[in-house]
Amino acid sequence: MEKFLVEISARHIHLTQETVELLFGAGHQLTPIKDLSQPGQFACEEKLTIVGPKGELTARILGPARGYNQVEVSLTEARQLGLEALIRESSDIEGTKGCKLVGPKGEIELEKGLIAAKRHVHMTPADAANYGVTNGEIVNVKVESEDRTLVFGDTVIRVSDKSALAMHIDTDEANAVGIKGSGLGEIIKL
Amino acid sequence: MEKFLVEISARHIHLTQETVELLFGAGHQLTPIKDLSQPGQFACEEKLTIVGPKGELTARILGPARGYNQVEVSLTEARQLGLEALIRESSDIEGTKGCKLVGPKGEIELEKGLIAAKRHVHMTPADAANYGVTNGEIVNVKVESEDRTLVFGDTVIRVSDKSALAMHIDTDEANAVGIKGSGLGEIIKL
Secondary structure (H helix, E strand, O other): OOOEEEEEEOOEEEOOHHHHHHHHOOOOOOOEEEEOOOOOOEEEEEEEEEEOOOOEEEEEEEEOOOOOOEEEOOHHHHHHHOOOOEEEOOOOOOOOOOOEEEOOOOEEEOOOOEEEEOOEEEEOHHHHHHHOOOOOOEEEEEEOOOOOOEEEEEEEEEEOOOOOOEEEEEHHHHHHHOOOOEEEEEEEOO | OOOEEEEEEOOEEEOOHHHHHHHHOOOOOOOEEEEOOOOOOEEEEEEEEEEOOOOEEEEEEEEOOOOOOEEEOOHHHHHHHOOOOEEEOOOOOOOOOOOEEEOOOOEEEOOOOEEEEOOEEEEOHHHHHHHOOOOOOEEEEEEOOOOOOEEEEEEEEEEOOOOOOEEEEEHHHHHHHOOOOEEEEEEEOO
């Protein structure tokens, strides 16, 4: 089966337009600086400080604005902040902990939305048919590297017309498999 | 096959007695505060600051003193320090980069010895016979967790009379598999 791109998601933040304006000033619009692999998604010039009881980290905002605020960190980073990040799929933030975000024009204490992203593979319906998988299915993905080849279990298939084929892992996962920049993945049976 | 303990190695430092004295004063002896799973190994009261161009981290010394200086960090931590840690087995430090260590009575610029530990399973010859593996063999170890089950490839079997059965992974690897404290591993074929 054809291998697919494995991309590393560094810590980042999604905000509602209301929160953007609270932190950057009334009427502020996010400033795209780089398109991401998923169509329509972009990295923004804007950054915020995530504040926890044990530390602070700067994180970039990804646009466009969404219907919810969500802060995605690695579990290493959550520990550095002194905060608990549950492993969740994006947007599934009910019951998660929050954190404080500080911007140039204001700050906000989020009541929820701090997560470590559950690893996943974005793909189109055509890709899903090609790989014989369905939306929400849990698969195992083998990623090879020189020193730390491994198989990621508990990987969610996320199918959307608006997706491009790519697996997303966080920085802890990227370091555990020893890849920098990107890698290649393959769905396997265990 | 019987599962075995998977332990998480946080960043730590091994020193020669000469370096201990350079950093803590002439005649200083390491102070054991906790025995580790491997017989004769112990965590020490003494800590040092690892200094890199991008940051600093405090790390505990593990005793007893060895024949070489070695600093073991996760790849996440190496990035935070702004240093390069190669993935190596313990003691295999030729060709690795170094780092600066600062103690209460002195500091040293190591020319080599900064590594991210290659994941491994310590076991006795009897354990090796039981699992049907040999010293130096590379195996795959499945570790299950609620959200992030995975299979660690590139895992080295290390057989010694002086060992106790335990797999050692670093904090990035522990976070990638979503375990805290410890887990259970199982050698599998892929």
